[in-house]
Amino acid sequence: MVPMPQQNLQITAVAPDPALLDLPWDVPLAEWPDDVLAALPQGISRHVVRFVSHGGRVLAIKEIGETVAYREYELLRQLHRIEVPSVVPVGVITGRRAPDGERLEAVLLTEHLQFSLPYRALFSQDLRPDTATRLIDALAVLLVRLHLVGFYWGDVSLSNTLFRRDAETFAAYLVDAETGDMHRTLTNGQRNYDVDLARTNIIGELMDLSAGELLDEAVDEVAIGDALVERYQELWNALTGSEAFDSDDRWRVAARIERLNDLGFDVGELEITTDIDGTKVRIQPKVVDAGHHSRRLLRLTGLDVQENQARRMLNDLDSYRAATDRQNDQEQIVAHAWVRQVFRPTIDAVPRELRRKLEPAQLFHEILDHRWYISQQAQRDIPLPEAAESYVERVLRHRPDEDAVLGLAPGEADPADLE
Amino acid sequence: MATVTFDHATRVYPGTERPAVDQLNLEIEDGEFLVLVGPSGCGKSTSLRMLAGLEDVNGGHIFIGDRDVTDVQPKDRDIAMVFQNYALYPHMSVADNMGFALKIAGTPKAEIRQRVEEAAKILDLVEYLDRKPKALSGGQRQRVAMGRAIVRQPQVFLMDEPLSNLDAKLRVQTRTQIASLQRRLGVTTVYVTHDQTEALTMGDRIAVLNHGVLQQVGTPREMYDRPNNVFVAGFIGSPAMNIGTFDVKDGKVQVGSAEVPLERSIASEISDADGGKVTLGFRPEALDPVAVGTAGSFDVEVNLVEELGSDAFVYGTLKGDTDVNLTAGETNQLIVRIDPRNVPDKGDVIAVAIQAGHSHVFSATTGERLG
Known part of the structure; x- marks a missing residue:
């Protein structure tokens, strides 16, 4: 009797989780039983992709050639390190074998992006x-x-x-x-x-x-x-792009930086050159970093949110500062007060079971929007707690959960199949 | 359809000293299937991307037909990168999946249908045209992806390791399909791979690159039978050629106990710098087992026998020559092809002789072919 070839699984991961070994790696991904799966993806992919719930998070698993898997894993790690918005790679698993000894494709694991x-x-x-x-x-x-x-x-x-x-x-x-x-x-x-x-x-x-x-x-x-x-x-x-102007128009340097800030970018390095007689100035941004507003909010409050959510929250912080007449206080101190007195209470006003529907920063943004809307209707300034309550009852309850929108539930038929 | 010409084409990446592709001169015939092959980092993908317009050309020129495309944007080069995008759209019919790029370009409906039908005939997909991709097998889906490139009727197809993300079975199947399809279509094709077997089985001609420099270009047969230098000799063929550097005495190469005579014309090319040595190459299949002690044979101690059904290979050590550095591809053992019905045991000593006319002689210093 020839002994049955065993699987010799190899996990490459930053923080390998031994519990990952419990998943049925000896079965081709396309045949994984429904009870293991969180959902079936509905997107277009050239590979077999499945989602599983694992240790409190959702993982996307993709079957793919071994070299390509390692390559993509490294690239995603690199992108993650330099803070480009991308999914977070979890690891690569190779050495899969079916019980009959047939080799199975390697898989790349990524963390599903919440919300x-x-x-x-x-x-x-x-x-x-x-x-x-x-x-x-x-x-x-x-x-x-x-x-x-x-x-x-x-x-x-x-x-x-x-x-x-x-x-x-x-x-x-x-x-x-x-x-x-x-x-x-x-x-x-x-x-x-x-x-x-x-x-x-x-x-x-x-x-x-x-x-x-x-x-x-x-x-x-x-x-x-x-x-x-x-x-x-x-x-x-x-x-x-580079732009050139008379050296008298030096305000245009500041204007360019402000314009980039408005677009959500910080200027890390700006090249300024003048011509020989010094009458013309040419500027060209060399290093720009996205996330101007989200970085500023993070610095002030410790809240890590998206760029436009941050922009919105910074605006609200500005109004809070004006309303409480604290323009001369240190910005960071006012920001902490704002988090304590405005942001947290607003989020806490949303019943716990409804919080899975949207991210906190997005909830806050929508409540601000809702306040504007009902204030218009009522022809008066509605206070934030009242707006939050109204938002929860009139809007949020009727929205779908967006914590993990993946695709079809296991066992659910793809509408495309019914054609 | 068109020829492709690399004319001293050079790519130097900013901040590096050695060019990624150094003065590449290559003429690809109209309708030819040319494979660029070499180890990782050899410049094969860079060369292809230069042709595609994805890499700047820092020196020299690239022509498609008579047109100098060196500074032309990718989308204006009339080329198609095949398999770049082969995710199929589930709600569209197979015909629409193949023709949607033409629709975007504003091609009239009747013409789209005609081109799609022509491509489908070649691809054996006619009966599936009005079905959804769901009804297709893995191989058929691959063909739809090829169909997308075919209906655009480009001058040149470019393929950059197109099989690398397919599983082993589909890889072999698709390899054959691409090769036969290319011949039926007659579209000039440049194909990049790191796999010399893929290169040998698919290409009309193969161009081997190493360190950004073209080593040799020729038909698979030429590359196999007459490698220009030690690199090509070691790279082409599987299992790899046995290559070692040996002393030459009285016009004979000293391989273990064997004396392999050199042709006079070859011996005369050995320079003083070679120090009385040559690099000799002989393929595993160019060795004949003989009785131990036969004149002109050398002994090999068997370390391992690899049995592949139709073939068997001995991995062993050359006896009686301890200081010679002998390699066969990745291994530093000597490989001998033997009769699979008569295999020796580990530890046995067998005698083999190189078949007359089947050795390759290279300069011990430059690695260039002698004779």
């Missing part, structure tokens, strides 16, 4: 006419950020991106780095190719939604694809 939404869920949910535009804006920002750090994506698409609510907009996260490459700097050819492929993929994905009657007929898929190219170019030029 993130796949684009398909956004289109089938509360489809506001400008949802598509806001998604495209978010993707353009992500692509610019990736290109700024020298990352060539190679397969930009809505499917390879997850979205998180960010005040009235979205923040985009890279999910799939399989085709990506890190370079010192990107050539124009690489950037243009990425942008062109993004356009083609986005239009294709929207055409697919439209074929599945999930998209409003009025939506012009090609126009949305074109919008990405336009938004990307605008942002790239604003961030990296």
Whole structure:
């Protein structure tokens, strides 16, 4: 008798969790039983992907060739280290074998991004006419950020991106780095190719939604694809373009920095050159970092939130400062008072069981929005606690949970199968 | 359809001294399937990306047909990167999955349908055109992805390790399909792989690169039979060629107890710098087992026998020559192909002789082929 070949599993991970070994690695991912799975993904993928609940978090598991798995794992780690919005890699498992000895593909594990939404869920949910535009804006920002750090994506698409609510907009996260490459700097050819492929993929994905009657007929898929190219170019030029002016107009240096701050970027390094007689000045940002507002809020309050949520909270902090007449106090001290007296009580006013529906910062943003709305109706300034109560009853209770929007429940039939 | 020409094409990454691709000169014929192959970091992918417009060309030129595309943007080069995007859209029919890029480009509906049908015929997908991708097998899905590139009718197909993320079974299947399909379509194709077996089985010609420098270009047969230098000799072929540097005495190479005579023309090319040595290569299948003590044979002590059914290979140690540095690919053992029905045991000593005319002689200093 030839002994049955054993699995010789190898886990590569930053903090390997022995409990991971309990998952049925000797079974091809596509055949994992429903009771192990958290959900079935509904996105478009060229590989088998499944979600499992594990140790209080949701993991995405992708079956993929061994070398490609290690490569993607390293790339995701790199992106995570330099704080580019992307999914967090958990590890790679190799050496899988079925009981009959057949080798099974390696898997890449990533942590599911809490409160993130796949684009398909956004289109089938509360489809506001400008949802598509806001998604495209978010993707353009992500692509610019990736290109700024020298990352060539190679397969930009809505499917390879997850979205998180960010005040009235979205923040985009890279999910799939399989085709990506890190370079010192990107050539124009690489950037243009990425942008062109993004356009083609986005239009294709929207055409697919439209074929599945999930998209409003009025939506012009090609126009949305074109919008990405336009938004990307605008942002790239604003961030990296050089401008020249008379040396008397030196205020334009400060104006440029302010403009970049408004776009949510900090200027890490600005190159200023003058011509020989000193009459012309040329400036060009060399290093820009995204997250101007979220960094500022983090510094002031310790709260780590999305860029536009931070912008919104900073505005509210400013009004609080004015209202309490503390403009001359140290900003950090006022910020702590604001967290204690405004932010926390507002979030705490939301019943615990409803908090899974949205992230705290997003809840706060929506309550502020709601306050504005009901104040308009009532023709008076509604205090925040009252607005929070009204928001919970009139809005939040009727919204779906967004803690983990994954796809189909195990056992649930894919609507596409019914056609 | 078109030729592709690399004319002294060079890529130097900012901040590095050695070019990633150094003065590449390569002419690819119209309709040819050319494989760029070499170890990781050899410059093969960089060369392909230079052709695609994804890497700047810091010196020299690249032509597609007669057109100098050195500074042309990727999307204006009339090339297709095959398999870049092969996620299929579940709600669209197979035909729409293949033709959607044409729709975006504003191609008239009737023409899209015609081009899609033509491609489907070649790809054996005609009966699936109006079905959803769900109905397709893994291999058929791969073909739809190829169909996306075919309907665009580009001048050149580019493929960068397209099989690397497929499982082993699908890899072999797709390899054959790509090769036969390329021949039917006759579209000039440049294909990158690190796998020399893939290169040998797919390419009309193979270009081997190492450290950014083109080592040799030729048909699979030429590369196998007449490698230009030690690198190509060691890289092409599986299992790899046995290569070692040996003393030459009286026009004969001293391999263990064997004396392998050198042709006069080859012996005359040995320079003073070579110090009376040559590098000799002989493939595992160029060794004949003979009776121990036969003139012209050398002894090999068996360390391991690898049995593969149709073939068997001995991994062993050359007896009587302890200071010679002999390698075969990754291993520093000597490999001999033997009759799978008559295999020796571990620890046995067998005698083998190199078949006449089947040794490769290289300069011990430059590694270039002699003769």
